Amino acid sequence: MAALDWKxxxxxxxLEIHQQLEGGKLFCxxxxxxxxxxxxxxxxxxxxxxAGEAGDVDVAALHEVQKxxxxxxxxxxxxxxxxxxxxxxxxxxxxxxxxxxxxxxLLLKAKPVDQVHVMRKTVVDGSNTSGFQRTALIARDxxxxxxHGTVTIPTISLEEDACRIIKHTNDxxxxxxxxxxxxxxxxxxxxxxxxxxxxxxxAEALGLLLRSTGKAKRGLGTIRQDVNVSIxxxxxxxxxxxxxxxxxxxxxAYEALRQKTLLEIKDELIKRGVKDITTTxxxxxxxxxxxxxxxxxxxxxxQGVVLGIKLAGFAGLIGKEVQPGRRLGTELSDRAKASAGVxxxxxxxxxxxxxxxxxxVDAMKRTLxxxxxxxxxxxxxxxxxxxxxxxxxxxxxxxxLKGVPKEVRKANEDGTTTFxxxxxxAARLYPETDARPITITKALLDSIPIPELIEAxxxxxxxxxxxxxxAELAARSEKAATFEGFVKRHPGLKPAYIxxxxxxxxxxxxxxxxxxxxPSDHDFEELFKALNDGLISKESVLDILKHNKPVKHVxxxxxxxxxxELEQALKRIIEENKGLPFNALIGKAMASLRGKxxxxxxxxxxxxxxx
Numbered sequence: 196m197a198a199l200d201w202k203x204x205x206x207x208x209x210l211e212i213h214q215q216l217e218g219g220k221l222f223c224x225x226x227x228x229x230x231x232x233x234x235x236x237x238x239x240x241x242x243x244x245x246a247g248e249a250g251d252v253d254v255a256a257l258h259e260v261q262k263x264x265x266x267x268x269x270x271x272x273x274x275x276x277x278x279x280x281x282x283x284x285x286x287x288x289x290x291x292x293x294x295x296x297x298x299x300x301l302l303l304k305a306k307p308v309d310q311v312h313v314m315r316k317t318v319v320d321g322s323n324t325s326g327f328q329r330t331a332l333i334a335r336d337x338x339x340x341x342x343h344g345t346v347t348i349p350t351i352s353l354e355e356d357a358c359r360i361i362k363h364t365n366d367x368x369x370x371x372x373x374x375x376x377x378x379x380x381x382x383x384x385x386x387x388x389x390x391x392x393x394x395x396x397x398a399e400a401l402g403l404l405l406r407s408t409g410k411a412k413r414g415l416g417t418i419r420q421d422v423n424v425s426i427x428x429x430x431x432x433x434x435x436x437x438x439x440x441x442x443x444x445x446x447x448a449y450e451a452l453r454q455k456t457l458l459e460i461k462d463e464l465i466k467r468g469v470k471d472i473t474t475t476x477x478x479x480x481x482x483x484x485x486x487x488x489x490x491x492x493x494x495x496x497x498q499g500v501v502l503g504i505k506l507a508g509f510a511g512l513i514g515k516e517v518q519p520g521r522r523l524g525t526e527l528s529d530r531a532k533a534s535a536g537v538x539x540x541x542x543x544x545x546x547x548x549x550x551x552x553x554x555x556v557d558a559m560k561r562t563l564x565x566x567x568x569x570x571x572x573x574x575x576x577x578x579x580x581x582x583x584x585x586x587x588x589x590x591x592x593x594x595x596l597k598g599v600p601k602e603v604r605k606a607n608e609d610g611t612t613t614f615x616x617x618x619x620x621a622a623r624l625y626p627e628t629d630a631r632p633i634t635i636t637k638a639l640l641d642s643i644p645i646p647e648l649i650e651a652x653x654x655x656x657x658x659x660x661x662x663x664x665x666a667e668l669a670a671r672s673e674k675a676a677t678f679e680g681f682v683k684r685h686p687g688l689k690p691a692y693i694x695x696x697x698x699x700x701x702x703x704x705x706x707x708x709x710x711x712x713x714p715s716d717h718d719f720e721e722l723f724k725a726l727n728d729g730l731i732s733k734e735s736v737l738d739i740l741k742h743n744k745p746v747k748h749v750x751x752x753x754x755x756x757x758x759x760e761l762e763q764a765l766k767r768i769i770e771e772n773k774g775l776p777f778n779a780l781i782g783k784a785m786a787s788l789r790g791k792x793x794x795x796x797x798x799x800x801x802x803x804x805x806x
Contacts, residue, residue, distance in 0.1 A: 199451060201390040205427030206451055208388035210398055213356075213419045214405045215412040216292050220376035222285030222329060223278035223357045223629070227377045227412075229359070234269035234371065235785075238280065240328045241265055242319045244706075253623040258616050259319045261534070268320035269361065269782035270372040271645050277539060281325040281380065284629035285747065288313065288353070292378035293633070295410045296333045296353045297643050297775045299380055301403055302503040303348050305337030307640060315622035315632035318615075320367050322357035323375065328625055330354035330381070334633075341400055347385035354379050367534030380405060386423070394422065398443055403649045405670065413673055422446055429454035430597040434532055435615060437606040445610030449518045453612070454599045456517040461598045467568055469508035472593045476585045479573070482558055488550030490538060494575035501579045502574050504565040504694045508591055509570035514544030518611045525594070527572065527588045529614035534587035537576040544570060659690040669694045672689045677716050684720075685727040696736060711743075720744040735790025751789045758800070761792050765804050777805055 217641055219229060244260045246252050270279070270525070277283035288311070301309055315327035317565045326522050329354050337348030356377040360372035382401055388394050411418070415438065422434040424447055432454070480501045483491050491501060506513070513524040522543045530535050543565070547553045563571045572588055574581045594600035603619070604612035641786045656666035669678050673755075682690045697719055701712050701787055714722075722739065725731045725746075731739070735753040742749045756764065768784050773785070783799050785794060 199448065199455070201451070204388065204455060206447075207386040207388075207423075207425045207431075208394050208447055209386045209423040210382075210384045210394065210397065210401070211421040211423070211718070212441075213384045213404070213421070214382075214407070215417040215536065216250075216295055216378040217410045218291045218411055219289055220279075220288075221289050221378040222376060223276050224286065225274055225276050225279065225301065225376065228274065228373065230271060230373050232373075235272045236270055236594075238270070238308040239265060239569060240321075240324065240523055242321060243321050244317070244319055248703055251620070253317050253619055254617045258534075259321075261379055262536070263366075264321065265367045266423050267367060268324060268358065268372055269367045269369065275364075275372050279324065282529070283315075283497070285329065285627075286530050288633060289378055291351060292380075293333070293528050294628050294643060295408050296351065296380055297640070298383065298408050298646055299405060300334035300337065300351045301640075301643060301645055302407065302648065303334075303337030303339060303382070304320050305334035305348055307334045307635045308332055308378075311633040311635065313627040313632075315627045316354075317619075317625075317626050318357070321370060322360075323355075324372070326356070328354060329630070339400055339404075341393065341396050343396055344387065344391055346387045348382060349385055350381075352381040352383075354381055357741075364673045374376070377615070385651060386398060386425075391447040395440060396444045398440055402440070402475045403671070406647045407646045407652075409676070410645060410674075422450075424450040424454070426451050426454045426458075428458050430601050431618075432601075432612075433603045433618065433785065434597070434606050434612055435603055436776050442595045442606065442608075442610055442716075446606055446612070447609050450604075450612060456515065457523075457595070457599050460512050460515060460523060460595060462506055463512060464596055465642060467508040472506065472589055472594070474504045474506060474589060475503045476504045476582070477563060479562055481560065482555070482562065483575075484740045486550065486555070487552075488541075488575075489540075490549065491551075491575045493538070494577070496575060498792070499575060499577045500581050502585050503559060503563055504572050504585055505565050506570045506572060507566075508568050509566075509592070510568045511541045511544060512571070515568050519609070521611050526614065529677050530587045531574065531584035533614055533616070535583035537574055538583040540584070540588075541573040541575075542570060543572075554806065556632045560668065560721040563591075628798070633758065638687060654689070656694075661691045663695055665694050665698075668698055669766065673699060674698070681719065681723050688723060692733070700737065700740055704737060707737075708741055712740055714740055714746065721746040721750065730754060732790055734794060738790050755793075756791045757787070758796075761788070761796065761800055762804065764788060764791075765777065765797070765801050769801075769804060780805065 244252050244257045278285055289598060292404050311331050311333055313329050313331045317328050318328045332350055332352050334351040337351065339348055356379050358372055359367040359374040361371050370426050376736050384397060388397055402418060420437045420443060422437060422443065423431050425431045432450055434450060437443055437446055463763045478500055480776060483501050486492060513520050516522050524544060528540045531540055541549065543556060546556045560573055565571055590594060601618035603615045605615045606612055652670040653666045656669055657663060669675055678694060681693050681697060704710050704712055722736065731750060731753050737744060739753055740806045765784060768787060772780060772783055781798060781801055784797050788797055
């Protein structure tokens with residue numbers, strides 16, 4: 196991909212960070228553990244879109260309902276309750292999560308709202324049993340300082356996470372209820388992010404800030420970034436579900452490229468005199484009775500049809516690449532699949548191919564009355580699906596004349612995106628009548644402890660004589676508080692030694708000995724106490740840990756020898772290796788007495804014994 200001039204494009208980018216929190220769920224007392232064991236029960240539901248308080252039906256909700264899907268929910272008798280099943284009203288807002296939300300707000304210098312009101316956000320993709328997600332605005336107007344410049348933080352909210360998808364087909368989606376209701380902090384930035392690298396920088400800074408609270412969950416899927424991108428002449432596109440921080444620059448760059456290319460396609464259509472899409476579909480099934488296309492043969496085997504439409508002026512444009520490996524034709528296909536779940540779509544820019552011959556292409560051009568600049572699209576499936584797909588394709592083609600349609604897109608692993616749903620409107624938000632409001636008083640704010648930022652913690656650790664890389668590892672670790680406890684209780688050991696032993700020993704042992712160990716914090720406490728009290732040597736630490744047993748059961752094997760015991764052992768080594776030079780003897784002694792005495796003491800006594 197050629198380098199783009201972000202300033203010339205008028206790139207605007209903003210983020211929405213969603214971070215899961217430790218503790219209980221947001222509106223009930225269920226645990227937040229994700230489970231892989233078989234569920235104890237399932238329930239089945241259908242969801243419908245209804246008018247909101249203003250009398251409007253949200254366009255995104257309507258889009259989902261038109262798919263006609265059934266939703267299956269899996270749960271557990273011991274960790275799922277009636278709140279998650281939407282069979283009872285929610286409990287009060289989780290106080291611990293609320294406190295963490297306020298901590299994040301204060302760290303970002305945001306202004307807490309006077310009163311927190313829980314709202315319902317319409318969601319009918321089945322990921323919430325209730326058909327809505329509960330969300331609560333807690334603060335506004337914060338700022339985030341980054342090396343690329345200041346980024347505004349318009350809103351900070353608390354919301355409940357959605358169900359976890361287990362599997363889905365065109366007709367049914369299976370969800371698990373273990374993730375539903377996990378507290379999320381949502382932090383939205385303003386559009387001041389200047390370029391793709393700045394996007395990653397801002398996301399990383401917000402992630403570190405949330406980790407500073409000590410309550411952010413760790414691991415894949417516990418933090419998600421939604422990215423909003425637009426360029427001059429384009430529109431705001433929301434990209435959902437970016438979990439990999441390293442992917443953010445690619446997502447932003449590819450979306451800017453996509454919008455730039457869609458605007459170029461719009462301009463070319465205008466040049467060709469295309470003002471509207473007035474096409475209607477034709478049933479062209481009879482032309483493919485003997486087709487070699489696997490997709491068409493599969494559709495006809497199910498008593499399906501092949502429908503075709505002419506897109507006047509689109510020749511050469513449907514095959515135009517809008518993102519690496521994705522073309523305008525892919526966008527038409529995405530929309531058709533999302534709306535109708537069709538299995539087969541062809542367009543003239545990619546034919547002959549897929550079992551379709553040049554003779555098939557020529558026949559379609561004649562049948563659909565295609566001129567030199569015209570293209571055609573074919574859909575093969577059941578009559579209902581094919582008809583709905585054609586309607587979706589025509590609608591997407593009409594949007595091409597406007598440039599970039601407003602929509603929500605899903606992040607793919609390669610940085611490209613796929614259509615997810617239309618951009619939702621304000622009609623999806625209305626009050627939660629079952630949750631009590633919370634007044635934020637000065638006394639409440641004064642009682643909120645302000646956590647130390649990770650950047651400040653790194654600097655503090657460096658004053659303890661710890662190198663920057665190790666200090667950063669310790670500060671970012673979820674075990675930072677445990678590490679500090681070790682340092683406080685064992686002053687005879689250098690903090691740098693404690694940090695390296697505590698945080699890197701497991702990796703070192705795996706690399707050197709191919710042994711996986713899982714020592715507990717208590718094991719390290721026993722280890723550091725023995726070191727601090729002079730009962731064992733540092734040389735024995737890895738040997739003790741690689742036993743992968745409780746440390747207290749192994750310590751006696753590595754107890755330090757007294758000087759008398761050490762002298763006797765050295766005397767025995769000298770007698771068994773008469774005639775060896777000193778350097779060879781010291782090698783024998785070190786190998787035999789490793790961990791039984793400090794190396795320096797072994798050398799001193801051996802030198803004295805050899806005399």
